[in-house]
Amino acid sequence: MTQTAIPFWFMRGGTSRGPYFLRSDLPEDLETLARVLVAAIGSGHPLNIDGIGGGNAVTTKVAMLSRSKDSNADIDYFFAQVGVEDGQVDFKPTCGNILSGVGPAAIEMGLVKPRGETTAIRIRAVNTGALIEAKVQTPGDNIRYDGVARIDGVPGRAAPVGLQFMGTVGGATGAFLPTGNRIDVFDDVEVTCMDVAMPMVIARAQDLGLTGYETVTELNDNKALFSRIETVRRLAGEAMGMGDVSKSVTPKFGLLAAPRAGGTIATRYFMPWTAHPTMAVTGAQCLASCVLTPGTVAEGLCSAPSESPATIVLEHPSGSIDVVVDFERDRRDITIRSAGLVRTARLLARGDVMIPPGVI
Incomplete structure (x- = not known):
């Protein structure tokens, strides 16, 4: 049996990194999707030696993108946190650092066309329902990754990605103070x-x-x-x-x-x-x-x-x-x-990640 090739863009988003996929290239049902992501990352080994994870929770994150059907958004961003060693996938949370790379990735994938010196992209975080506007530097209708912005935890400087988060209160629990108490x-x-x-x-x-x-x-x-x-x-x-x-x-x-x-x-x-x-x-x-x-x-x-x-x-x-x-x-x-917040992002690699036979 042969392996299954799935296209991916490997990006650093803020102080995290991981593969960014087109949602349409992945299985629809979450059980099969989880198996694919575990195989891609190499979850189950502290070094993720049989996958493209980095042996740390900030390097075993996954972004899945699609054009949004929501009139308030351009892109739907579906996030998954893959466990380093336990072979588990959590679809409940979202990740703001990986979100930093969603705007650039959407342009790289052809989901969004650059518009002038700065391209504003409206993103819906599928996991929580939050709306975020990302401003990506696109001089000459090309993504700019180099720049003068610096964020602690990442070496060097890069082009800024501005993020404005809206509708973030109570996304997981329905309440600002879920217990009703301040303490x-x-x-x-x-x-x-x-x-x-x-x-x-x-x-x-x-x-x-x-x-x-x-x-x-x-x-x-x-x-x-x-x-x-x-x-x-x-x-x-x-x-x-x-x-x-x-x-x-x-x-x-x-x-x-x-x-x-x-x-x-x-x-x-x-x-x-x-x-x-x-x-x-x-x-x-x-x-x-x-x-x-x-x-x-x-x-x-x-x-x-x-x-x-x-x-x-x-x-x-x-x-x-x-x-x-x-x-x-x-x-x-x-x-x-x-x-x-202001973050930075960079495309590190792109190609196909190979999923072993029997996973899909």
């Missing part, structure tokens, strides 16, 4: 459960015996920490109406501490079973919203801006990330209207 207590740990771009469980680092400034290696080596985080995360997931989350990467987990490098607040983000080397774009929006909301676990750790739009600078293990949040506040109530 809950699970396993004796105070947390804020929030759903903005990504459902998250957010705690103070000090409440878990940490400074909040630990390196990724120090965090990943702390097995007792991950056991505690998982206990809290599962209890919180139930309370957020997400059911049994033991096999889902959502809700994600975040830690907060007072800033120490000139930012608004120090953060650590978990995927959730390993620490993120930088910061997720979706998680950044949720953490920034937590900072702006009175009465959450962020209160007392930093000085939150009062005027909208506000730039929230999140310190992370590799530097920082800026989130510009447009919001409306009425006393202690807050409404998040949109959030904007």
